[in-house]
Amino acid sequence: MADLDRLLRQADRVRTPDLWSDIERREPRQPGPAVVPRVAAAVVALTMAAAGFAVAAVAFLGPERKMAEQRTTTPLDPTVTAAIDIGQFPSEIAAGYGAVWVTVNQADPAERWYVARIDPATTEVTDEIDVTEVHDVAVGAGALWVTGRDRELGPAVFRIDPTSRTVSAIVPLHCGRCHADQIVADDRRVWLTASVDYPESGQVIQIDASSNTVTTRTTLPGDPRDLVLGEGSVWVYSLTHFTEQSVAGGTIYRLDPRTAELVATLLEGRVPPAAGINGPPVLAAGFGALWTSVAPGRPIALGSDRTAIVAIDAATNEISGETVPLGTLFFPFSVEGGGVWFRDGDADAEPVISRIDPTTRTIEDSFGVEGTVLDGVIDPETGTMWLTTYEGPVIRVDLR
Amino acid sequence: MGMDVRGVVVTERVGQGIEALYRSDGDRLWRAVLMYAGDPEVASDAVAEAFAQALRRGDAVRDPRRWVWRATFRIAAGELKERRRVVVSADEGYEHSELPLQLGMALAKLSPHQRAAVVLHHYVGYPVRDVARIIGSTASAVGVHLYRGRRRLRRLLEEGDG
Numbered sequence: 001m002a003d004l005d006r007l008l009r010q011a012d013r014v015r016t017p018d019l020w021s022d023i024e025r026r027e028p029r030q031p032g033p034a035v036v037p038r039v040a041a042a043v044v045a046l047t048m049a050a051a052g053f054a055v056a057a058v059a060f061l062g063p064e065r066k067m068a069e070q071r072t073t074t075p076l077d078p079t080v081t082a083a084i085d086i087g088q089f090p091s092e093i094a095a096g097y098g099a100v101w102v103t104v105n106q107a108d109p110a111e112r113w114y115v116a117r118i119d120p121a122t123t124e125v126t127d128e129i130d131v132t133e134v135h136d137v138a139v140g141a142g143a144l145w146v147t148g149r150d151r152e153l154g155p156a157v158f159r160i161d162p163t164s165r166t167v168s169a170i171v172p173l174h175c176g177r178c179h180a181d182q183i184v185a186d187d188r189r190v191w192l193t194a195s196v197d198y199p200e201s202g203q204v205i206q207i208d209a210s211s212n213t214v215t216t217r218t219t220l221p222g223d224p225r226d227l228v229l230g231e232g233s234v235w236v237y238s239l240t241h242f243t244e245q246s247v248a249g250g251t252i253y254r255l256d257p258r259t260a261e262l263v264a265t266l267l268e269g270r271v272p273p274a275a276g277i278n279g280p281p282v283l284a285a286g287f288g289a290l291w292t293s294v295a296p297g298r299p300i301a302l303g304s305d306r307t308a309i310v311a312i313d314a315a316t317n318e319i320s321g322e323t324v325p326l327g328t329l330f331f332p333f334s335v336e337g338g339g340v341w342f343r344d345g346d347a348d349a350e351p352v353i354s355r356i357d358p359t360t361r362t363i364e365d366s367f368g369v370e371g372t373v374l375d376g377v378i379d380p381e382t383g384t385m386w387l388t389t390y391e392g393p394v395i396r397v398d399l400r
Numbered sequence: 401m402g403m404d405v406r407g408v409v410v411t412e413r414v415g416q417g418i419e420a421l422y423r424s425d426g427d428r429l430w431r432a433v434l435m436y437a438g439d440p441e442v443a444s445d446a447v448a449e450a451f452a453q454a455l456r457r458g459d460a461v462r463d464p465r466r467w468v469w470r471a472t473f474r475i476a477a478g479e480l481k482e483r484r485r486v487v488v489s490a491d492e493g494y495e496h497s498e499l500p501l502q503l504g505m506a507l508a509k510l511s512p513h514q515r516a517a518v519v520l521h522h523y524v525g526y527p528v529r530d531v532a533r534i535i536g537s538t539a540s541a542v543g544v545h546l547y548r549g550r551r552r553l554r555r556l557l558e559e560g561d562g
Binding site: 007020 | 419422423426427430431434435440444447448449451452453455456498499500502503506518519522523543544547550551553554555557559
């Protein structure tokens with residue numbers, strides 16, 4: 001922080017003009033922020049709230065009626081049962097090997113990055129494993145895998161032994177100044193996205209878990225962010241379409257995990273961009289499909305009521321079944337427990353967590369959470385849901 | 401008593417208040433916009449325009465300081481959009497910003513939202529909630545911009561040291 005302050009204080013050396021005479025003479029040309037009397041603002045707010053409630057009620061009651069008739073999943077009663085303070089900026093989360101693992105960045109008063117281990121039985125933090133810099137965490141092949149950066153080796157993947165809770169290997173990525181981002185693992189291999197030449201191209205890098213070495217690199221257009229393993233493929237979300245000021249949309253690339261070759265390009269530019277810390281999840285694979293969302297137009301109008309959840313049939317690479325209007329962004333984070341769990345809301349709004357029934361496509365078991373949910377996981381060993389919130393606690397949700 | 405500002409009668413008290421605000425905040429605001437926009441012309445234009453509008457609106461502006469900061473950043477953002485000068489890729493822009501080289505190069509690597517958040521929070525000292533009001537966002541969104549902006553700046557500083 002001191003370095004950052006010193007950097008910004010350099011601006012104090014810049015001489016400033018005296019604009020007052022110009023201000024006094026100037027003919028204002030643009031409307032500034034509206035000055036709305038408080039009473040009027042309150043009336044407008046109440047009117048909008050009422051309209052919003054009406055829209056929400058219609059949107060909610062529709063699926064609810066359908067759910068009662070067609071539901072194929074077991075009704076749940078999600079209940080927040082713990083809120084665990086584990087550090088200033090908890091971010092990514094994974095579950096496995098008898099624990100829940102969370103990446104944490106402690107920015108003040110001194111910079112520190114670590115992986116926190118939570119004992120799900122006691123909800124206590126039992127260990128903090130320091131790593132130079134941490135971006136994401138995954139479990140698989142008997143280890144924790146963490147994307148980050150080593151002071152000497154640069155961008156790297158850190159292998160952590162879940163038993164000794166120490167870093168057992170560091171895999172350098174040798175991708176220049178790339179940014180290693182999201183990571184997934186199965187019982188033999190590890191895959192991660194790396195932003196290499198933003199925004200032109202990036203890589204999906206494969207690591208062999210038995211040798212801790214990089215085995216393949218697949219270059220993809222745009223800025224690869226999220227990725228998931230499932231339905232026999234590696235599915236990658238890359239930011240591919242840009243406006244002058246921001247990201248306009250993303251594309252999904254399907255890779256063959258045996259060859260690491262690109263086998264399909266899907267929904268080109270139609271997937272709304274993820275925005276948030278490390279990029280919230282935008283993909284989930286399960287129930288024979290890849291689950292994501294689409295929105296019409298370029299740039300995509302976020303918040304458009306035409307945003308919809310879609311399932312891409314893994315057998316045909318085509319959108320299958322009914323699309324589900326959502327109206328806000330779709331951040332799926334788990335396919336455990338008989339459905340696709342996701343949070344909705346704008347990128348940084350207080351969210352609602354819901355489950356979509358993969359058969360009936362109804363949205364069910366919704367519940368609200370305080371704070372900005374960044375990532376989530378359902379621990380397959382305990383059946384509990386764990387959510388990270390921005391600059392807030394890790395939340396445990398019992399589902400039954 | 402009143403003074404004529406382009407045909408609008410503004411009370412002397414309001415005019416003096418706006419001038420006092422300019423004298424207290426003007427330099428800091430101008431530098432903040434310079435860091436955000438990377439262009440002294442945009443900074444001067446946005447600051448002058450916002451204060452001129454505040455003068456014209458007179459008593460209708462309930463909190464002049466908050467209003468001026470918010471108006472200035474919105475005007476600057478509009479100017480950037482209009483002039484198509486938003487820095488999209490690294491190392492573009494900021495060559496003529498008058499900022500020290502290291503600072504200009506670092507800011508050029510941030511997105512506009514990240515720049516606004518970092519400058520208003522870390523340079524000016526506004527709490528996150530106030531930053532959100534100024535740039536028309538939410539506190540949580542500003543938190544995200546700050547997090548990513550800080551991370552990127554730290555990395556740049558490390559690379560510079562190396």
